[in-house]
Amino acid sequence: xxxxxxxxxxxxxxxxxxxxxxxxxxxxxxxxxxxxxxxxxxxxxxxxxxxxxxxxxxxxxxxxxxxxxxxxxxxxxxxxxxxxxxxxxxxxxxxxxxxxxxxxxxxxxxxxxxxxxxxxxxxxxxxxxxxxxxxxxxxxxxxxxxxxxxxxxxxxxxxxxxxxxxxxxxxxxxxxxxxxxxxxxxxxxxxxxxxxxxxxxxxxxxxxxxxxxxxxxxxxxxxxxxxxxxxxxxxxxxxxxxxxxxxxxxxxxxxxxxxxxxxxxxxxxxxxxxxxxxxxxxxx
Amino acid sequence: xxxxxxxxxxxxxxxxxxxxxxxxxxxxxxxxxxxxxxxxxxxxxxxxxxxxxxxxxxxxxxxxxxxxxxxxxxxxxxxxxxxxxxxxxxxxxxxxxxxxxxxxxxxxxxxx
Numbered sequence: 001x002x003x004x005x006x007x008x009x010x011x012x013x014x015x016x017x018x019x020x021x022x023x024x025x026x027x028x029x030x031x032x033x034x035x036x037x038x039x040x041x042x043x044x045x046x047x048x049x050x051x052x053x054x055x056x057x058x059x060x061x062x063x064x065x066x067x068x069x070x071x072x073x074x075x076x077x078x079x080x081x082x083x084x085x086x087x088x089x090x091x092x093x094x095x096x097x098x099x100x101x102x103x104x105x106x107x108x109x110x111x112x113x114x115x116x117x118x119x120x121x122x123x124x125x126x127x128x129x130x131x132x133x134x135x136x137x138x139x140x141x142x143x144x145x146x147x148x149x150x151x152x153x154x155x156x157x158x159x160x161x162x163x164x165x166x167x168x169x170x171x172x173x174x175x176x177x178x179x180x181x182x183x184x185x186x187x188x189x190x191x192x193x194x195x196x197x198x199x200x201x202x203x204x205x206x207x208x209x210x211x212x213x214x215x216x217x218x219x220x221x222x223x224x225x226x227x228x229x230x231x232x233x234x235x236x237x238x239x240x241x242x243x244x245x246x247x248x249x250x251x252x253x254x255x256x257x258x259x260x261x262x263x264x265x266x267x268x269x270x271x272x273x274x275x276x277x278x279x280x281x282x283x284x
Numbered sequence: 285x286x287x288x289x290x291x292x293x294x295x296x297x298x299x300x301x302x303x304x305x306x307x308x309x310x311x312x313x314x315x316x317x318x319x320x321x322x323x324x325x326x327x328x329x330x331x332x333x334x335x336x337x338x339x340x341x342x343x344x345x346x347x348x349x350x351x352x353x354x355x356x357x358x359x360x361x362x363x364x365x366x367x368x369x370x371x372x373x374x375x376x377x378x379x380x381x382x383x384x385x386x387x388x389x390x391x392x393x394x395x396x
Contacts, residue, residue, distance in 0.1 A: 170365055225372075232362060232380045243363050248370035258375050265379055 003153060003179045009189050012148040018194035019091035021046055025084040034080050040072035043087060052090045052278065053083065061118075061275040082133040088196075089117070089137045092144070093279060101150045103161055104239050109147070111236025113140045114279050115272050119226035122267045126256055127222075135222060138203045142223050143238045145187030145204070149175065150239075161239065170244045172208050184208055210250040221250035233265065235272055287349035289333050289382050290326045295319050300335040306360075306369065330374040332356045332381050347389045355385035 024042045028034040044050050050071050057074050058067055068074050075083055093110055117139030124135040150157045156178055164174045175182040188205035203220045206213040207227060213220035228246045231238075286300075295318055303312040303326065311329055312322060318336075326334065333352050359381040366373050 168364060229376065232359075232376060233383065234362075242361075242365045245365055245368075246373050246376075248372050251372035258371065261372075261375055262379050265383060269383075 003156065003181075005181050005185070005189065008148065008152055008186065009193060011152050012186075012190060018196065019088060019095065021049060021091060022084065022088045025080075025087060029080055029084060036072045036075040039075040039080055039083065040070070043071045043083070046091075048094075049087060049091060052094075053086060055278040056086060056090070056275065059274050059278050061271050061278075079131075079133075081131055085131075085133040085137045089140045090279065092141065096144075096147055099147065099151045101147065102154050103157060104146075104150055105237070108237045109143070109239075110279070111276065112230060112238045113143055113236070114276060115230035115233070115235035115268065116140070116142055116223065116227050118272050118275060119230050119264070119268050120222050122264055122271065123222045123226055123254065123256070126260060126264070127218075127254065134197075134199070135219065138200055138219065138223055139226055141187065141191070141200060142204055142207045142227060143183060143187065144190060145183035145185065146171075146238060148186050148190065149179070149183055153179070165241060168242060170208075170242070171240050172244065182208075208244060210247055210253070217253055221247075221253040224250045225254060229264065229268065233268065235268070286338065287333050287335050287352045289352070289385070290323070290331055290378060291382065293318055293323055293326065293334065293336070295323070298337040300337045303331060303334050306330040327374070327378070328371070330369055330377065332359070332378050347385050351388045352385050355381045355388060359384060 021042060025039065028038055028042065043053065053071065053074060054068065056062075057064065057078055062078070064077060068077055078086070093114075097106070117136040120135040120139035121132045124132040129135065149160075160171060160174045160178050163169070163178070164171045167174075172182040172184060184205055184207055188201045191201045191204055199216045199219060202213055202216040203223050206220045207223045210217065210220040210224040224247060228243055230236075231240060231243045297318045299312055299314055299316045299318065302310045302314050303316075305311050306329070311325065311331075316322065333356050335349075359377055362380075363369075363373065363377055369377070
């Protein structure tokens, strides 16, 4: 019997809700009254988040010439939208830290997701896209639906993993057979429930089939390619045994020349190692 | 004999063994002298590494041939669900195999 997606999602909202700090920061941006001081006050309510953000913006990932020692300084240097998006990513990783999961290593899962975020950000930088941080966050969140499936439907997850291992079929295809939907659909529905930007919803929904993305095709293609590269580099693992089918059309959509591939791989290696310790949630 | 990655192949090298494409089809015979056109064909056809005559030649020839073989096989296996390989996937596989071989080689030299 196929699983009811809506019931799964209503269960999932008990696992984690959109971080309150993100909503406050987003409200501040929308009100057009956002000052560095106001941003700083909101973020400073959560001392652990403040520390993590300062660690991230001071890492070589950003390579700012001077040390940023306060959140209000970070707001000025990094930008309000960017800091809001970083706060979202770090808060979600933190909020999923203790959810009960079997079969997967949370540390490995987040290494893959953060790796995908890093790779997406690098590709977006090559494309000179504005606010590359949203690519970073989209990459981090792209597989979030799998965490919901594994934690809320452990028996189905076990069946999915065992069929995928025996048949070498990509997990998302087996998920569709067993559940009637895949982790990409679950993730996009969760993003909608959380009222996060519509672009995240589309990117996550179509990250395995970017040609189906009517809107946000470029962003979806970037995450698709970044996901494939990071999987191939074996940075963490999202439970897929093999690199899922790659769309050549996605690379064409991105429009970068082939000779940047080794540079992208080299930058991922460098930046991933610099950022991972600021984010990673070590397994208990 | 030395196994080297296609990206390190240069014109005038001589093939020590026949070269097969990703489907096992022989595309160049043993003894063929490599040209720029052949290098382009090797890349287009998804060939990752080849055996050439002589030793101590360029680039990855310093990597143990067994490591190159291992890295190539591992990478091909990782991409087994990508049966229709266009230019991007072909290029990505080559760079991933190269990275894995370099890392394996460095790991071994650290052990020694």
